[in-house]
Amino acid sequence: MGRAHETGGRAVPQYARIAADLLRQIEDGTLPPGELLPSEAELMRTYNVSAGTVRKAMAEVRAGGRVETRHGKGSLVKKRPPVRQRSSDRFRRSHRTKGQAAYLAEAAQSGAVPGVRVLSVEHRAVPDDVAPLLRVAPGTEVLARRRLYLRDGVPVETATSFIPRDVADAIPQLRAENPGSGGIYARFEGAGHEFAEFVETLQARGATAAETEVLGLTPGTPVIHLVREAVTTLGRVIEVCDTVMAADQFVLTYRIPAVD
Amino acid sequence: MGRAHETGGRAVPQYARIAADLLRQIEDGTLPPGELLPSEAELMRTYNVSAGTVRKAMAEVRAGGRVETRHGKGSLVKKRPPVRQRSSDRFRRSHRTKGQAAYLAEAAQSGAVPGVRVLSVEHRAVPDDVAPLLRVAPGTEVLARRRLYLRDGVPVETATSFIPRDVADAIPQLRAENPGSGGIYARFEGAGHEFAEFVETLQARGATAAETEVLGLTPGTPVIHLVREAVTTLGRVIEVCDTVMAADQFVLTYRIPAVD
DNA sequence: CAGTGGTCTAGACCACCAA
């Protein structure tokens, strides 16, 4: 009993109905931010369904991004659903000369406590998808700076910068854990490179197992995969930054000037 | 038997291991594009797990976006995983004067057959989240143009344009199903509006039930929610376009000029 | 028709959390 087609001839499965119910309650404030959702056992009772069905419903609710589930505790409505703002002018030179790296510049606007952890700085073979962007042969050795960004202590983004050897070797600070005031872009400029533009290419997809691990996500949770190329006025790409962000933590905005 | 901690003391669940296995095989070409994945029954046999476990693994594989599952048929590796390119210069005026709306301009680059279906053109109350962007009071009546974009016949994106009454009333073609050559932006320009910039704000999240329906997605599949404001040289926002895209169908690129 | 994925059940055992 309880099959979708029997409970009223509907084509919509029970788990979808339960998920929609919960999402609506979050939407209209019946379940306010910070509130604990009904436990799965309770949902089983109130909807008269089995555990598997409730779990599938909850998986869908989680995918919506407005809920956070903690093992042994329960699921609670997130306080500020979309949080960090990544915007076009985060790369302003004026920020760097004031000593703010891009992520600090935007953290200032959003009121959360930011953090960075440098995971590794090493020479390694360039990944196949990055090689053409840097205009180097596949397998060429480059400098890779891998770091983890935190927001209020929780990981929200990983980023890996790839820099050609000849550029990196000329700037010793790039091999240091802390590249100094203004971040690595300030170091590039200090070494005479002048930026013309940044090109960001992004797509969204479910998190892979590896990303799930590093960012502390539930499997299948959406992530944004963004690759940024830093182009100098000489037309050279001197850095490619590959970042993966927990999708629910970011809102991105871009300003596109109208052109002919 | 078969629990995660018993099969070798690993903390990684079986479904994750199976999903990773399949994703790796897709990645390295063991399962080439167009190929049918092993059926769920076969996976149960080869990995010696139950149906539920295999289904959870497949759900994770699907979330990766490289696989398409058809009921009664099986799961197959998508041909061209990321397909449509949405780029910064899709709004070039030169495209419009040549009679190409933005979506046609980019479709030309990607080799697929594009399509649009106008779902509705009507006057309605502005949504609460759109009102502040248009600088109108909540509940104000605006013109809403809702359309569905197709790629090779399958829906990939819904878009709803909101236009203030005073702007819309002056341009009769905006109420027509087909706004004419160059799209609605060409009509705005024809009526004397000059665009200064477009501001795009986007986030990624799992699809809601309603989106699942319209776009023909699996529940929980990632979507990109993008809101574009069209700003004129007079500083007025004359259109807000709210779009939801199937995430696996789009790669977005933005060019950000370096500024001080 | 046989084979495929989709929904659902009932029950087991585990890992985490808080009192």
Add this chain to the structure above:
DNA sequence: TGGTGGTCTAGACCACTGG
């Protein structure tokens, strides 16, 4: 300790696809 979510099983019935 009792309640919570997380993983897994074994089996049922359904709906869709294709020959």
